[in-house]
Amino acid sequence: MHRSIFSPCGTAERKANFEEYWTHLTARSGELLEEERDLTKKKARLAHYRENPVRSRRPLPDPGAFHRNSARLTDDPAAVEPVALLLANIFRFAYHEWSAVSEGWVSTVPLAKARTVQERITRLHCCEEICHGRLFLEMMRTFRLEGLEWPPVDPATARAYRVIPRLPEALLSQAALIAELLGVVFYRHVDSLFDDLLQEEPEARDRVRELLDDIMADELSHIGLRRNFLGPVGVRLTPRLVAPLCGWFFGEMLGNMPEGRRPMDNAVMVEEALAFHYEGLRPALLERAWVPSYCRGGGA
Ligand SMILES: [Fe+2]
Numbered sequence: 302m303h304r305s306i307f308s309p310c311g312t313a314e315r316k317a318n319f320e321e322y323w324t325h326l327t328a329r330s331g332e333l334l335e336e337e338r339d340l341t342k343k344k345a346r347l348a349h350y351r352e353n354p355v356r357s358r359r360p361l362p363d364p365g366a367f368h369r370n371s372a373r374l375t376d377d378p379a380a381v382e383p384v385a386l387l388l389a390n391i392f393r394f395a396y397h398e399w400s401a402v403s404e405g406w407v408s409t410v411p412l413a414k415a416r417t418v419q420e421r422i423t424r425l426h427c428c429e430e431i432c433h434g435r436l437f438l439e440m441m442r443t444f445r446l447e448g449l450e451w452p453p454v455d456p457a458t459a460r461a462y463r464v465i466p467r468l469p470e471a472l473l474s475q476a477a478l479i480a481e482l483l484g485v486v487f488y489r490h491v492d493s494l495f496d497d498l499l500q501e502e503p504e505a506r507d508r509v510r511e512l513l514d515d516i517m518a519d520e521l522s523h524i525g526l527r528r529n530f531l532g533p534v535g536v537r538l539t540p541r542l543v544a545p546l547c548g549w550f551f552g553e554m555l556g557n558m559p560e561g562r563r564p565m566d567n568a569v570m571v572e573e574a575l576a577f578h579y580e581g582l583r584p585a586l587l588e589r590a591w592v593p594s595y596c597r598g599g600g601a
């Protein structure tokens with residue numbers, strides 16, 4: 302039985318948890334390849350997927366629907382072919398993240414100059430997210446959406462993203478934890494839609510689930526990591542920010558469509574972010590993830 306991510310924790314325990322996380326991170330993702338913006342184990346994993354490609358049995362019936370909606374939701378989602386819509390939603394969400402971490406990479410401290418374990422972790426965390434961007438493109442290729450790249454970030458957005466990592470830690474930590482939470486909630490919905498929508502594409506479904514599991518195991522670890530950055534004030538304030546920030550973000554990403562016409566139910570996802578708990582996650586996924594010491598074992 303795990304404890305809530307907002308369980309209390311003292312300074313010494315947080316410090317020990319950063320050290321423990323660093324060990325987990327390097328064991329799981331490998332060494333940083335600074336120039337390549339890559340990690341050795343992530344690179345090997347992507348090479349494995351590329352060398353053993355899986356493609357859907359049939360092309361998407363309407364690939365144009367994916368392309369029209371991948372940057373922003375332009376069609377009425379109720380009228381879009383569901384697999385194309387799901388892939389467009391994943392792409393849009395992942396592109397947002399790719400943009401943020403690509404710009405964040407510019408403003409985080411390179412590993413050789415990192416003085417603290419937190420700075421080392423932040424550099425590798427940023428790189429892990431960049432590696433996720435590559436896995437998401439692999440997901441698109443599984444559905445024969447070849448040759449996609451992430452569009453360049455517009456200059457105003459890029460500037461905003463470069464400022465975020467320089468915000469005071471107290472502010473940044475709360476927003477960063479919520480960003481990780483809403484990511485996991487979104488990916489869990491994606492995961493359940495794979496079962497609903499891909500019954501006639503079992504090989505492609507298994508491959509995209511494998512890719513998503515690689516991503517989710519990291520993202521679950523990021524939740525614990527970003528929780529570990531919070532002091533007592535952050536632990537008190539962050540739960541109050543979950544609903545407004547998640548609600549705003551899901552609206553931006555997935556559209557504020559009338560009830561029943563949305564591709565995913567934003568209100569349900571906000572509820573799930575508020576109720577996030579390690580209990581209820583697939584055990585196979587949870588055992589690949591890192592959980593802070595103060596959230597392991599014990600009561601609710
Ligand atoms: Fe991520």
Ligand SMILES: [Fe+2]
Binds near residue numbers: 519520
């Ligand atoms: Fe993350």
